[in-house]
Amino acid sequence: MRRIEIILSRLLWLIPTLVGLVVVVFFIANVVPTDPARIIAGENATTEQVEALRAELGFDRPLWEQLGIYVRDLATGNMGRSLYTQRPIADDLAHRLPATLELTFAAIIIAIGLGIPLGVVSAVKRNSLTDQVLRVLSVSGLAIASFWLAMELQMLFSTRWGLTPLNGRISGFGPDEITGFFVLDSLLTWDMESLGGALLHLLLPAVTLALPAAATILRFTRAGVLEVINSNFVLYETAMGLPRGLIIWKYVLRNALISTVTQIGLIFGVLFSGAVVVEAVFDWPGLGTYAVQSILQSDNKAILGFTILVGVVFIVVNLIVDILHTFIDPRTLK
Amino acid sequence: MTGLKRLLADRAAAIGAGLIAALVLVAILAPVLAPFPGDVSEFHLTERLLPPDATHLFGTDRMGSDLFSRILFGARITIAIAVIAVGVSVAIGVPIGLVAGYYGGWSGGLLMRASDIFLAVPQIVLAIAIAQTLGPSVENVILALSATYWPFWARLVYAETRAMKGQVFIEAAQALGASDFRVMVLHILPNIASAIIVRTSIGMGATILTAAALGFLGLGAPPPTPEWGRTISEAREFLPEAWWYAAAPGFAIFLVVMGFNLLGDGLRDILDPKIRRGAK
Amino acid sequence: MTDALLTISDLSLGFRGEAGFAHILDGVNLTMRPGEIMGLVGESGCGKTTLARAILGVLPRAALELRGGAIGFRGTDMLADGAAQAAIRGRRITFIPQDPFSSLNPVFTIGEQIDDLMKWKSPRRGEGGRWPALLAPYGRSRRAADRAAVIETLEAVQLPQPERLLRKYPHEVSGGQRQRLMIAMALLPEPDLIIADEPTTALDVTIQAQILGLLRRLASERGVAVMLTTHDLGSAWEICDAITVMYAGQDVEAAPVTEFFRAPAHPYTNKLLASLPDAEGGGAMTGIPGEVPDFLAPPPGCRFAPRCERASAACATRPAQTPRGPGHLVRCVHPVAAPVHAEAEA
Numbered sequence A: 001m002r003r004i005e006i007i008l009s010r011l012l013w014l015i016p017t018l019v020g021l022v023v024v025v026f027f028i029a030n031v032v033p034t035d036p037a038r039i040i041a042g043e044n045a046t047t048e049q050v051e052a053l054r055a056e057l058g059f060d061r062p063l064w065e066q067l068g069i070y071v072r073d074l075a076t077g078n079m080g081r082s083l084y085t086q087r088p089i090a091d092d093l094a095h096r097l098p099a100t101l102e103l104t105f106a107a108i109i110i111a112i113g114l115g116i117p118l119g120v121v122s123a124v125k126r127n128s129l130t131d132q133v134l135r136v137l138s139v140s141g142l143a144i145a146s147f148w149l150a151m152e153l154q155m156l157f158s159t160r161w162g163l164t165p166l167n168g169r170i171s172g173f174g175p176d177e178i179t180g181f182f183v184l185d186s187l188l189t190w191d192m193e194s195l196g197g198a199l200l201h202l203l204l205p206a207v208t209l210a211l212p213a214a215a216t217i218l219r220f221t222r223a224g225v226l227e228v229i230n231s232n233f234v235l236y237e238t239a240m241g242l243p244r245g246l247i248i249w250k251y252v253l254r255n256a257l258i259s260t261v262t263q264i265g266l267i268f269g270v271l272f273s274g275a276v277v278v279e280a281v282f283d284w285p286g287l288g289t290y291a292v293q294s295i296l297q298s299d300n301k302a303i304l305g306f307t308i309l310v311g312v313v314f315i316v317v318n319l320i321v322d323i324l325h326t327f328i329d330p331r332t333l334k
Numbered sequence B: 001m002t003g004l005k006r007l008l009a010d011r012a013a014a015i016g017a018g019l020i021a022a023l024v025l026v027a028i029l030a031p032v033l034a035p036f037p038g039d040v041s042e043f044h045l046t047e048r049l050l051p052p053d054a055t056h057l058f059g060t061d062r063m064g065s066d067l068f069s070r071i072l073f074g075a076r077i078t079i080a081i082a083v084i085a086v087g088v089s090v091a092i093g094v095p096i097g098l099v100a101g102y103y104g105g106w107s108g109g110l111l112m113r114a115s116d117i118f119l120a121v122p123q124i125v126l127a128i129a130i131a132q133t134l135g136p137s138v139e140n141v142i143l144a145l146s147a148t149y150w151p152f153w154a155r156l157v158y159a160e161t162r163a164m165k166g167q168v169f170i171e172a173a174q175a176l177g178a179s180d181f182r183v184m185v186l187h188i189l190p191n192i193a194s195a196i197i198v199r200t201s202i203g204m205g206a207t208i209l210t211a212a213a214l215g216f217l218g219l220g221a222p223p224p225t226p227e228w229g230r231t232i233s234e235a236r237e238f239l240p241e242a243w244w245y246a247a248a249p250g251f252a253i254f255l256v257v258m259g260f261n262l263l264g265d266g267l268r269d270i271l272d273p274k275i276r277r278g279a280k
Numbered sequence C: 001m002t003d004a005l006l007t008i009s010d011l012s013l014g015f016r017g018e019a020g021f022a023h024i025l026d027g028v029n030l031t032m033r034p035g036e037i038m039g040l041v042g043e044s045g046c047g048k049t050t051l052a053r054a055i056l057g058v059l060p061r062a063a064l065e066l067r068g069g070a071i072g073f074r075g076t077d078m079l080a081d082g083a084a085q086a087a088i089r090g091r092r093i094t095f096i097p098q099d100p101f102s103s104l105n106p107v108f109t110i111g112e113q114i115d116d117l118m119k120w121k122s123p124r125r126g127e128g129g130r131w132p133a134l135l136a137p138y139g140r141s142r143r144a145a146d147r148a149a150v151i152e153t154l155e156a157v158q159l160p161q162p163e164r165l166l167r168k169y170p171h172e173v174s175g176g177q178r179q180r181l182m183i184a185m186a187l188l189p190e191p192d193l194i195i196a197d198e199p200t201t202a203l204d205v206t207i208q209a210q211i212l213g214l215l216r217r218l219a220s221e222r223g224v225a226v227m228l229t230t231h232d233l234g235s236a237w238e239i240c241d242a243i244t245v246m247y248a249g250q251d252v253e254a255a256p257v258t259e260f261f262r263a264p265a266h267p268y269t270n271k272l273l274a275s276l277p278d279a280e281g282g283g284a285m286t287g288i289p290g291e292v293p294d295f296l297a298p299p300p301g302c303r304f305a306p307r308c309e310r311a312s313a314a315c316a317t318r319p320a321q322t323p324r325g326p327g328h329l330v331r332c333v334h335p336v337a338a339p340v341h342a343e344a345e346a
């Protein structure tokens, strides 16, 4: 019952938040009176040509009217046309979203796989040498600029040692597209060659992206475990002679994860921010590269569309986190 | 002063404070310390991409400028961006959070919903959008970071203020007739200051990373500004041969961010045992 | 005594902290026989929980400093830490905690927590094998038999609708129900000894007597010994076979319950009984002048000396356990004479 209420109230908030986001981003994108029509028309266009283009693109109307049109179009999934790819921005984004999501998921799996176990070990062996080393590593993981790490890893593993592909998502054609997730598609079509290629291409970008997230998860998990390890139920379970492994990896961990799960939204933010620059370094054909290209081209509408899409993804992730939370911590439903 | 003592007793925090002190010193003394102070704008095409040696500690860049000197001057930009951007964010976010938390109600809720809008997108994404529109310059980077970072403080202060409001001493002050402004500034603010300070330290680190990323993407100061993020992106096409070119600014960023994070962790342990959670 | 279940001899331990060494337990001697229900009575802070945790092996390791003595359970030294001790914990010796609210894991259903307990500690469990804890198998037939025992025991502690209860989370049931549950969980492994550390102080006064009565009944029906720590002499009187009194980390007097109330010999015990309100029950221990000594610098010998009217120089050495009657031991240089009518009877 209550779970549905939580979901509904979140969904209700989604709409005003999104509208707010559109308005904010729209005005940000238009604070400076640049003249996109002139840019598009090119250096040699005559004033009349520019004027015609301006009217055609709707840049001659008042800003609020442009906003109204934009929102109306957005409601039908139309984000306008990219100035440079000349394709609908929504299509561009939809085409690139799976690449970014695949990278982000791979990174989050690595981050969880590293962060949670190491966080538990760090807490259980509190103040030991292992703990000290892990803490130094996790602070370092949060201090490294991900684009720099990406470049250095790429230089070593690809350029120097030739162990991993230099950039991109796949060499060759890749698997037949079903979902747009190459790993998933190659499994679905049982295309082992593509699977190997896709995984190999994923490796460096995903690891780079995962490191700061892993550090964050490690720190949360460590703090969470320390918070519960002295609680009465651990004392009780220990006094009742349950195996230490069971107590730590099942009973303590689930409690500790509550605080970690509530932070997955934040971790996802860390990942997505990282993805923008990491993609740029590895030429990963996802949203990040698209955003960077749009920046270089001063393509306002494309950036606007990108920002809104990221906002939607972000809000949905937080919604999922909230729902997940009600499952992992039954007390929230009380 | 026992606070300072305890801070320095914490090894990690002491290292952090040391790194930040070094950064500040380097930034101030850059013209004195730099062996080639002119190299911020001068170039020597005959000395392009020299590996590190006794003359050029960190080697030279694509223009033949001394990287060590440029890194030292880059510290100034880094500090300026971090201090101003975080300062402005605090100056905007704290009052908003304080007022929204203190008065609550639907107007407070609305303020928080407004900050939610900004938090609905990762900071760097909005900052990219803003910096892109305004054009590449240090000022615009600062503006973009401030405009996107204040909601973090608003959120934090809002939550802390709400928690404070129920406290007996706050109610006592209100009962004694203290004005709302007085209660907020003299009674609530000092009590949530430690949380703000901790966040500020960690926020500086995060801001430096975001600023560097903007620089890397070409949204920061235009060349020949010795901004660290931009330097790394310049170095890209000369890898792997000129490994030092990217290594020096990368390590500089790492050390400085590490300094703020370590200091933040230490401050958290000392000032606010309640917030033990460890994120950025 | 060869038929003893639990023998604590000269147990001395404490905690090292910033302020120094807090010497909590000082030469504690105590014996329990199988099936005996013993009340461990003493003021708050006298070391009851510390003693209980020492037996259960859950004292905080970092600060703990063992000064000597032994805890023997049927010949096994419970101060050591090994496979033999692990096999006894939760199986031969179980535990009912003081606070049923925080002692169950909040994020697992009651059923899942009982399942894990039975998986590892059910009397039907054979040799475990060397499985990692999370992967250990739980055979189908044993699981079914265990489940039947769980339902039967939950009914025995008068929990209604046990099947439904198992699907609930701890926060969904009342404190009294939770403590019944803890009693059931303590009984399920069919132990020889239950350590119950103030099992009712966290509960509503109105149900305290019920819960204690239930514990008493089930324990004697099943022949399980219980060590019940309490500072309530009234309830100790009602449900215990024997009583051991502790003062500031020292055992001072032990006796079967009737003997204890008829002929208390230790000056501290006498003061305790005198400070009881007329009606039994609800007897909090207050009203003795003076303060409990500081564990960082306790008085030598008998720790009650600073508050004792009968104290003399001789009390600076800890008096030995002296028999006063059948099963009645007292540690005092100048014990109180037995009441006149008692001597007449003897």
Ligand SMILES: Nc1ncnc2c1ncn2[C@@H]1O[C@H](COP(=O)(O)OP(=O)(O)OP(=O)(O)O)[C@@H](O)[C@H]1O
Binding pocket: C015, C017, C022, C024, C042, C043, C044, C045, C046, C047, C048, C049, C050, C051, C060, C063, C231, C295
């Ligand atoms: N880990 C520890 N470190 C230092 N001192 C401790 C520790 N645990 C307990 N003590 C001290 O040992 C003394 C005995 O505590 P204990 O909890 O055993 O008393 P108790 O008889 O169970 O009291 P209560 O009736 O309040 O439960 C107390 O003074 C307590 O402060």
Ligand code: SF4
Binding pocket: C266, C267, C268, C302, C303, C304, C305, C306, C308, C309, C310, C311, C312, C315, C319, C331, C332, C333, C334, C335
């Ligand atoms: S008479 Fe001596 S030994 Fe007996 S209780 Fe008093 S002080 Fe202790």
Ligand SMILES: [Mg+2]
Binding pocket: C048, C049, C050, C197, C198
């Ligand atoms: Mg106790």
